[in-house]
Amino acid sequence: MEDSNRSWYFAERPDGEPDADSFELREEPVPDPDAGDLLVRVGYLSVDPYMRGRMRDTESYAEPWDVGDVLKGGIVGEVVESKSEQYDAGDFVTGQGTWSEYSVVDADDVAPVDPEVADLPAYLGVLGMPGRTAYFGLLDVGEPKPGDTVVVSGAAGAVGSVVGQIAKLNGCYVVGFAGSDEKTQWLTDDLGFDAAINYKDTDDYGAALDDVAPEGVDVYFDNVGGPITDAVFTKLNLDARVAVCGQIAHYNDEDVPTGPRKLPLLIAPRAKVQGLLVGDYATRFGTASEQLAQWVANGEIAHRETVVDGLENAPDAFLGLFSGDNIGKQVVRVAE
Template sequence: MSKKNRQVLLAKRPKGLPDDSTFQFVETDIPEPGEGEVLVRTLYLSVDPYMRGRMSDAKSYAEPFKVGEPLTGGVVGEVVKSNAKNLSEGDIVTARLDWADYSVAKEEYLRKVDPDAAPITTALYVTGMPGLTAYFGLLDIGKPKEGETVVVSGAAGAVGSVVGQIAKLKGCRVVGIAGSEDKINYLKDELGFDAVINYKTTENIREELKAACPDGIDVYFDNVGGEITDAVISLLNFHARVAICGQIAHYNDTEIEMGPRFLPYVLKHSILIKGFIVSDYADREEEGMNALAQWLKEGKIKYKENIIEGLENAPDAFLGLFRGDNLGKQLVKVSN
């Protein structure tokens, strides 16, 4: 075991797009677990777009990161010291922990991961927060019915790719929106999307959506916002449902942008628009995890991971989310 613990701190609150100066690396002593606690060695950590919001001090659904303290996020790690009743050295666990080589956590905040059931990284993806977000957002808000058309923005990301596959399992026509030819090909050839639009190369996204959705749009799963959502709204059918999951197009805005006033259209077409976060469904977490794990086991859900090695590269992995670098889930491998 190393004698030092590297940590990634929030150095300052960014204005607009974060950069390298947003982060600070420090070395500290490895902490000792107290009663009922364990010491966890980080194996993989997750980087997610929602973390950008926590870098600001504006009031939101999640407590802001504190300047000068470690960033936190989804982690899969190994218990290396245990003062807990139900966890032993060598157990694999997942939780929201520090961006660090080692973290101390109370037993009740950790969930054991069975490394024989599936690759441990899936606890940060298909059966973790992104998968649960897709499951509840689509099924509880979108309520897709067989034969309906489902449109997903950010379709090649960790959440969007699972949304599209669940919609296919429900017998829907699925149209994805993504930003590179590699992503387009992956969604069509490997995940079975019916149509995919490259928003970076299209001359008119509304017209391409209209062509891809000849019967209109019944369900829209929104990970992006911005001009893409403006185009989708105008094509929604009567009694369409919209799940607002993310707004990555706006996370680095420094001014409020004026968009189309679409509420009259929403009113006339009796459209449901609902924003949500995965913790809204905390009491149903087991339901979602069991369903996703079963689909994964049966090969009904496929996944792709983009893994960058080294804690020192975690900030760049995070910034890559806003460059559109990742295909599937973006992870950082910290140790073996």
């Protein structure tokens, strides 16, 4: 174990899109775990779009960071020192930690990891929070039925890519929006989506939907917001369900966009629009994790991680989320 520990701290609140000035890398002694804690050598660190909201000085579902705080996020790594009877040194765990080389976590707040089921980064994606978000968001909020047309925005991301595959397992016709030909090809060729639309090369999203989903939309899983969502709202079928998971198109907006102007489009189809937070399903995480692990082990759900090497590059990995650099889950490899 090293004698020092590098960690990223929140340096200043950004105006609009964050940049390098929001982050400060510090070197400190390796922390000592207290009773009930684990000292984890971080193997992989998760960066996620919701973290942009934690940079604002406003209350939200995720507690805002104070300037000067160490940055926090999902981690997976190896226990190097245990002050708990639940885990031993050498065990692998995943949970909420810090953007650090070594992170102290409460043993009650982590879960064990089985490297035989999947590589470690998968526990920050398909077998972690994004996978559970897709599971509950689609099945509980979207309520897909065989034969439904399901449209997913941000479909090549960590959540959307799993949503589409679960929809296919439930007998649905699935269309995904993504931001490059490489991503749309991955969706159709590797993940089994029936169609995919490159929104960066499409001038008329409504017309594109008419081409690939001429019978309308029964379930819309929204990770993005903006003009894609505006277009999908014009195609909703009777009793359509809309699951609002994220709005990354607006995360860096300083002014709230005018609206909502599209609500009249929900009246005739009697569509249901519901926001979702995965934390609301915490008592059922075990069920979701077991099913997701089974699907992955059986090859019924594929996954992909975009890996950025080095803790020093964690801010770049986070900022890359807003330009669509990642395919699948964006993670940072801190240590082998």
